[in-house]
Amino acid sequence: MTTRRTLLQTALGGLAFSTGIAGQVARAALPQGAIDSATLERLPGKQPLIKRSYRPPNYETPLADFSSAITPNDRFFVRWHLMGITEVDAREWRLTIGGDGATKPYELTLDQLKSDFEAVELVAVCQCSGNRRGLSDPHVPGVEWGYGAMGNARWTGVRLKDVLERAGLSKETVEIAFDGADRPALDVTPDFIKSIPVWKAVDENTIIAYAMNGEPLPHHNGYPARLIVPGWTATYWMKQVVSIQALRKPLANFWMASAYRIPKGKFAFADRFISQENDATTPITEIVVNSVITSHADGQRVSRGSPLTLKGLAWDSGAGIRRVEVSRDGGRSWNVADLGDDLGRFSFRTWQFGLNAQDPGPLVLMARATNRQGSTQVSELIFNNPGYHNNVIQAVTLTVV
Numbered sequence: 206m207t208t209r210r211t212l213l214q215t216a217l218g219g220l221a222f223s224t225g226i227a228g229q230v231a232r233a234a235l236p237q238g239a240i241d242s243a244t245l246e247r248l249p250g251k252q253p254l255i256k257r258s259y260r261p262p263n264y265e266t267p268l269a270d271f272s273s274a275i276t277p278n279d280r281f282f283v284r285w286h287l288m289g290i291t292e293v294d295a296r297e298w299r300l301t302i303g304g305d306g307a308t309k310p311y312e313l314t315l316d317q318l319k320s321d322f323e324a325v326e327l328v329a330v331c332q333c334s335g336n337r338r339g340l341s342d343p344h345v346p347g348v349e350w351g352y353g354a355m356g357n358a359r360w361t362g363v364r365l366k367d368v369l370e371r372a373g374l375s376k377e378t379v380e381i382a383f384d385g386a387d388r389p390a391l392d393v394t395p396d397f398i399k400s401i402p403v404w405k406a407v408d409e410n411t412i413i414a415y416a417m418n419g420e421p422l423p424h425h426n427g428y429p430a431r432l433i434v435p436g437w438t439a440t441y442w443m444k445q446v447v448s449i450q451a452l453r454k455p456l457a458n459f460w461m462a463s464a465y466r467i468p469k470g471k472f473a474f475a476d477r478f479i480s481q482e483n484d485a486t487t488p489i490t491e492i493v494v495n496s497v498i499t500s501h502a503d504g505q506r507v508s509r510g511s512p513l514t515l516k517g518l519a520w521d522s523g524a525g526i527r528r529v530e531v532s533r534d535g536g537r538s539w540n541v542a543d544l545g546d547d548l549g550r551f552s553f554r555t556w557q558f559g560l561n562a563q564d565p566g567p568l569v570l571m572a573r574a575t576n577r578q579g580s581t582q583v584s585e586l587i588f589n590n591p592g593y594h595n596n597v598i599q600a601v602t603l604t605v606v
């Protein structure tokens with residue numbers, strides 16, 4: 206049987222790679238079980254997505270569906286932790302704002318949320334911390350995501366800081382915690398509640414969104430309202446948010462203290478989540494600079510001599526993309542690609558690069574993004590047990606015929 210691995214090894218065999226780069230290409234491009242076992246399935250209201258698990262529903266977007274900077278709502282990935290997911294009736298929905306750090310707790314209906322505060326809009330990438338976990342080598346447990354546990358949308362909502370201000374935050378408040386309408390089906394699973402530091406909560410870009418690309422949020426993406434934490438991985442982007450609690454003490458549940466943490470010192474980030482740090486680990490926060498090739502897939506055949514346009518996306522935690530480069534020789538030389546429209550510093554940035562495939566045989570194409578702070582993607586996976594922050598340079602091997 207011809208597997209992706211043998212195909213790729215054959216493809217690489219004919220080319221002179223330094224071992225470091227070749228090893229990196231193999232790991233970046235080898236989806237292993239994760240992508241090989243993918244089945245497309247349709248959730249209600251969604252186009253077919255790649256199913257990673259059914260209970261709870263975890264579905265990712267096929268790379269070919271990222272053909273524009275904005276991810277359509279019906280193609281947007283879906284990630285849930287708990288079994289007890291119910292559709293929310295917007296008329297019944299209430300958002301409670303309270304906690305021991307709130308001097309004036311109160312409650313909002315959806316209409317009040319929309320009418321009582323100034324509406325704001327921004328485009329931001331929602332990316333699961335574990336995006337690309339399925340590419341981890343050695344393999345790590347968890348949802349075996351390929352490249353598509355991410356999406357980019359124009360979010361409309363209200364600033365979280367405006368909502369918090371009305372609750373009269375006390376000076377002792379250290380974190381703001383969020384709970385959604387979803388519930389564990391068994392008592393053994395802790396409810397999914399997440400917190401962010403006050404400084405991030407009162408950032409003007411942190412919003413409670415009630416619209417996504419001009420439409421109500423799809424049920425599976427958090428209808429009727431969810432938190433948007435631009436620049437941070439999606440674990441904080443609480444869907445179907447029903448409760449916001451101002452806390453004088455750090456939240457100490459499983460989802461903060463044990464899950465969604467990265468080893469200290471392995472990844473660079475600008476701002477710290479100090480109240481949740483311990484000696485060894487810190488919560489995952491800022492998205493690492495990254496890019497993908499979306500126009501062409503591994504193994505695709507292209508005609509010799511006819512021009513092709515390689516396309517893809519690049520994004521980071523909000524510094525903004527400075528440049529994307531493409532390599533045609535396994536990473537030895539790089540050429541600058543053209544960037545598409547700038548939809549804001551938290552958005553996907555499209556890019557494209559025209560080339561002419563001259564020689565028959567395998568053609569290894571790679572893309573690498575650099576942000577405005579000079580951070581770029583890695584050649585070797587920065588291995589960590591939960592499989593987070595994979596921004597290894599992706600390689601796509603085409604066959605020129």
Ligand SMILES: Nc1nc2c(c(=O)[nH]1)N[C@H]1C(S)=C(S)[C@@H](COP(=O)(O)O)O[C@H]1N2
Binds near residue numbers: 286332384425442
């Ligand atoms: N209520 C609720 N919100 C949630 C989650 C969840 O399980 N329940 N998962 C979080 C995680 S880890 C991710 S990656 C994103 C996924 O967002 P999406 O399903 O809209 O793509 O939702 C976040 N918000």
Ligand SMILES: [Mo]
Binds near residue numbers: 334
């Ligand atoms: Mo996630």
